[in-house]
Amino acid sequence: MFISFGSVSQLIFDDDAQILKQLKAVLDKFIQLSYKAQEILIPQGNAFREAMSVVQKAFPDQLFNNPQDIIAIPEAFEMLNKLVNNRDIYELENEIAAFKKNELSDENLDNYFKPYINRIG
Numbered sequence: 001m002f003i004s005f006g007s008v009s010q011l012i013f014d015d016d017a018q019i020l021k022q023l024k025a026v027l028d029k030f031i032q033l034s035y036k037a038q039e040i041l042i043p044q045g046n047a048f049r050e051a052m053s054v055v056q057k058a059f060p061d062q063l064f065n066n067p068q069d070i071i072a073i074p075e076a077f078e079m080l081n082k083l084v085n086n087r088d089i090y091e092l093e094n095e096i097a098a099f100k101k102n103e104l105s106d107e108n109l110d111n112y113f114k115p116y117i118n119r120i121g
Helices: 005-013 017-058 067-071 074-084 087-102 106-120
Strands: none
Touching (some): 017 087
């Protein structure tokens, strides 16, 4: 049996149009950003691998198996960013930051949940 976002959220939030609209907007924006990230990052795979190789050579005493290893060393992370970041990535990062600030901020999102949280408490 397939349960859609709408049917589950309607069960939880009693068909509250305002919160359902907000949740759908957040989900839609998240999906849009995910697709955009794939469109930008997948074609840059070779450039990213080459940049990782350059960073590895610049820090021969470190073993970078994945990007998380590089994040632990600020100088290496900065070097990787300079090598791989371009205008599209900067724009994507700004959109993601705006999404977190606007759609996911506690101040905005929590207002929709207050009536349901109050029922629990």
